[in-house]
Amino acid sequence: MSNIGHLINGEIVTDSTRYQDIFNPATGTISKQVALASKETVEEAITAAQAAYPEWRNTPAIKRARIMFKFKELLEANANHICKLIGEEHGKISHDAAGELQRGIENVEYACGIPELLKGEYSKNVGPSIDSWSELQPLGVVAGITPFNFPAMVPMWMFPLAIACGNTFVLKPSERDPSSTLYIAQLLQEAGLPDGVMNVVNGDKEAVDVLLSDQRIKAVSFVGSTPIAEYIYSTANANGKRCQALGGAKNHAIIMPDADMDNAVNQLLGAAFGSSGERCMALSVAVAVGNEAGDALVAKMSEAMKDLKVGAFSDSSNDFGPVITRQHQQKVFGFIDSAEKDGATIVVDGRAPEIAGYENGFFVGATLIDGVTQTMQSYQQEIFGPVLQVVRVNTMEEAMQLIDDHEYGNGTCIFTRDGEAARYFSDHIQVGMVGINIPLPVPVAYHSFGGWKRSLFGDLHAYGPDGVRFYTKRKTITQRWPSAGVREGASFSMPTMK
Template identity: 40%
Template sequence: MDILKNYINGNWQDSLCKQTIDVVNPANQVVLAKVPFGADTKTDVEECVLYANKAYQEWSQVPVIKRVQVLYKLKTLLEENKDVLAEIITNESGKTKAESLGEIQRAIENVEVACGTPMLMTGDVIEDIATGIDEMMIRQPLGVTACITPFNFPSMIVFWFLPYAIATGNAFIVKPSEKVPLTMVKIFEFIDKLDLPKGLVSLVHGGKESVDAILEHPNIKAISFVGSTPVARYIYSKGTANGKRVQAQGGAKNPVVVLPDADIEMSTKIIADSVYGCAGQRCLAASTIITVGDSKKEIKDAIYEHVKTRTTGYGGNEDVSMGPVITPESKNRIEGLIQKGIDEGAEILLDGRNATIPGYENGNFIKPTILENVALDKELIRTEIFGPVMSLIAMSSIEEAVEFVNKGNYGNMACLFTSSGASARKFRSEANAGNIGINIGVAAPMAQFPFSGWKDSFFGDLHGQGKHAIEFFTQTKVIIERWPNIWSRKF
């Protein structure tokens, strides 16, 4: 069984940590590899930063128009190896092949946007800010930067950060989730083919020990994170306490409001895809479906009929629309939350617990589940389930629905289904969430726009992707210049 290596100073090398944990296929519990996981990974991080800092000194002096040339080659390598990467993603995270390919495409789009860094990181100049004095603002890199990524998107989330970091002149360290490290190992085989200084882009494995080493190291200047809200809060508080720039994306409890004038057929399919895509394990998965007025019975019946036909199984099979959740512990937690909802008074319309998939009896499978009339004053309505569970509740007006949305602790996404432009305008203006969808079930920003999040869904100021990423990975410097007028002198 392979023990995964770190990528440090342009070389694959064994971790100094001899402790490992298994990387497991969630569909059948087959062990795919072993990954370093223990206290000695802290030393791996220290070695990585040493080389990264040296590489940064060289790379920051390379003109930005030359820095982005490596991204064009990286884009080509990702495009040429989509199927290889998709198979790895499916096997280690449980996604369907289509979901894995979609994730890779999103990664590629961020590389494309980062190729525009020569324009995106331009500064400002005012000539004669005062008589004979010019003032300008320029952007310069930070130094060594790092990201800590989750299990649910093994390839995409790294690319919210990596291409922008190196295009703006920084060194970059990736600490992938120990649950799904194989995808990033493969991507680093492509990175190894790029014309980059040794040590500029690094890969280190591990768990909390390596994370804490990143948060505490004085030469790491900025940290990007995506994960649960408790961990995001920890990353942000500890990182900033150590003087670092931090962007930490947290959890969500995404509401979807369906008005009586919504297109039921279209809405049903889009909502189901949002709730059950990636087995509900994404920060933009719809969770709470709010029917307004007389839309309740019609949308409930339509959703039930559509959802019960969805096929759960191994994501590599073409006829499967939903794969397993990531671990047995996740399965037990989600099934426990379903029971908690029932204990709190919810009715179970569709029960996906105790699922058995022929040929994959050991997999972490939960079939699509629908809870109806979830209590608004209990715990489940506020808890991120992060699994294939839909909560159906009814309200009398859009005003009541918006008030409910705005009372939630999270603010990652909120969506509305309607045919009314006035209702859509009201919702997008008043709903307190960073990503708003109108007749869209997953309001995932394209790479040109920041992946916004509000309230407990985000800690920081600048988000991943687009112009926000350029701003996050650069610091501004203001120069004020006065030059004597030599032309007035007599020679």
């Protein structure tokens, strides 16, 4: 059985006194073990990053960009192997893993434009012979803490742009599926990145707490559940660090009476059940406006769900795979149980999927629940599984109030043919990412990703323009070169231009 180690100062480090099993979620069997970093191991990675920072900071932006261009080429050349690693440890179907990787590569492409993105502002003669300009300078050593559900994409929301901006990086990926993340970091080394600029430490809370407390870490990026995001944000801030912590979600889709119902159903199928619903942008609640729309939605959705295939990652004809662990499988089952106990109707039940040859896998079948209300536990909490709940309301205003009342504000969408309704919805809904007939409104790499309310802790969103702002600090310089022989007397008033 192979052991997964850490990448520190360009070398794989496997020494550890603690290991954790890695499972193939399709078979339920242990496939590897991952070393869990001690405090000393994390500190070693930080030391390597700090030592590499001065030279990397002063590396011209165009040279940093060239490494990113080469990194992109290597990611594309090794895409099949990366997707296989994702499938073996996450369970994601091969086509879904390929989509995840491509979205990550797009963030690398954005980082390739760093010479343009770091250009400051210049103003000449703001006063007599006085010029002023601003620069975007790197922070130093920064860290990322990433979740299991996107082991390739989410880390690439962070480290390519952070490194391109001139920072050095310590990444703590999920210990549940670390192989693809570590392999991608090795490809970055192969692309020509100097030793110590990118470091990977696998671990649990012990590793996280070192990253949050060590004064050499200047900023922390996090994606995960809201309780952990809140802990990360408050702890990082208490230790004087810049922090962006993206948390959980409960994403709603409003189905208006005039919606193209066949299109809405097709879109909801992928948005609700793709990646087994283990997405922070998964659509987990359909809000039908009017019983006629609700009846049509449930009838068409339940019929369409008959054709969905759940199974192992290696069969690309499958629509989605298992959830990440046995414990999470039971948690999802528990939410379905609670909805039924609370009076909701289980229209399509995924609690007993039969997957030939994979009877011990962590599978949950696609589940449709009707008659859900705000008071139900299954509505209030993030299920993070292939479960779509239907809530019925009488008006669009009620639907929007339902969304605004929820503690999460990550993503939402509306299905309608009415442009006025769509515009009103996008203008007024209290959610950070909005789709109009688009079920997964995940911004492209040159915009920025982030929710509102308890879906994001921090002022700046992930990647895109906000990513550049997060990983840099602005410095403004004002200078004057007085003419020879010209000397002014002392002035005790605030300098002004009249």
